[in-house]
Amino acid sequence: MTVADSIAHKVQQALNPTVLALENESHMHSGPRTDSHFKLVVVAEHFQGMSKVKRHQALYKLLDTELNGPVHALALHLYTPEEWKHSSVPDSPLCSSKN
Amino acid sequence: MSIEDTIKDQIKNNPILIYMKGNPNQPQCGFSARATQMLMTCGQKFAYVDILSNPEIRANLPKVSEWPTFPQLFVDGELVGGCDIMTEMFEAGELKQLLDDSAAKRSAQA
Numbered sequence: 001m002t003v004a005d006s007i008a009h010k011v012q013q014a015l016n017p018t019v020l021a022l023e024n025e026s027h028m029h030s031g032p033r034t035d036s037h038f039k040l041v042v043v044a045e046h047f048q049g050m051s052k053v054k055r056h057q058a059l060y061k062l063l064d065t066e067l068n069g070p071v072h073a074l075a076l077h078l079y080t081p082e083e084w085k086h087s088s089v090p091d092s093p094l095c096s097s098k099n
Numbered sequence: 100m101s102i103e104d105t106i107k108d109q110i111k112n113n114p115i116l117i118y119m120k121g122n123p124n125q126p127q128c129g130f131s132a133r134a135t136q137m138l139m140t141c142g143q144k145f146a147y148v149d150i151l152s153n154p155e156i157r158a159n160l161p162k163v164s165e166w167p168t169f170p171q172l173f174v175d176g177e178l179v180g181g182c183d184i185m186t187e188m189f190e191a192g193e194l195k196q197l198l199d200d201s202a203a204k205r206s207a208q209a
Contacts, residue, residue, distance in 0.1 A: 029129075052184045053166075060167050067167050073130065074168065076183050090186045093129035 003035035003070050007063060011042055014062050018081055019043035025075070029095035039075040039092050043084040052078070102159045110173050113146040114201050118160055119170040120151050127151055130182040134170040137189045143198040174201050 001009070008022050021041040026034045040059070047055050055078040060067060067074065075092045100108070110116060115138075121127030123135040138145050150157035150169055161167045164178050172179040174197055179185065188194040 052187070053178055053180050056180060056184065057165050060165075064167075077187070090183070090190065093133045093182070095129045 003066060004038065007038065007040065007066055007071075010062055011040070011059075015042060015044040015046045017042045017044040017046075019084065025073075025092055028092065029073075035070050036072040037092075037095075038071060038073070039077070041077045041079075041089055043079045043081055045081060047078055047080045102155050103163055106156060106160055106163050109146075109148060110176055113173075114175055114205060115143060115145040115198060116173045117145060117147045117170050118150050118156070118173075119147055120149070122149050123147060128169070130168075131170045134172065134182045134185050137185055137194060138172075138198075141189075141195040141198045143202045145198075174198065175204075 004022055004024060008020060011017060011020055011022075019041060020043075021039075023039045024035065025037040025039050029037050042059070050058070056076050059074075059076055059078065063071070063074065073092075077087075077089045079087055117134060117138065119126060119128075119131035119135060121131060123139065126132035126135055135147070148156060150160070157169075160171065164171055166178060166181065168181055170181055170185075172181070172185055179188075179197070185194060188197070
């Protein structure tokens, strides 16, 4: 299973999201293409009533193994279905070496 | 003082504090660069800690804050979040509001 598959699988199982978009952004960073930089967009009822920090902490806990392993950067954009109707997802920055 | 107490002290004593890679003039990571640009745009004074030159803080802050990545912004002792949350708040005007409110509280006390 690739790192991306493993992240998507865990999020799917834990949060039952209505939207799950995972992008490998490793090409935006220096060095060879790797499984190191990802952007994850999740829309789920689960986030209702949780602050932004709590939502991120929940994902960090869920993806603990990946973050302690190959994943160096994980951009998270986490919304409830209601918020998602009014949201646009910001772009991630380029790594300093690519600026 | 243990490293964890040092970190807690920093968070307590600096009302607007960012832990980042590099410094605001020479950030060493795209996420830290964007985060400090947003803080500077908001216009309130902030403190920073360069975790690249403080490896002990880099290793221990994630345990204190339950947050594994950098940058990390703290306002009035509370973790606000990293670059993604800051970006969402910045675009909604909420980041400037939060920082202005924090500064206003201090000038009211002074």
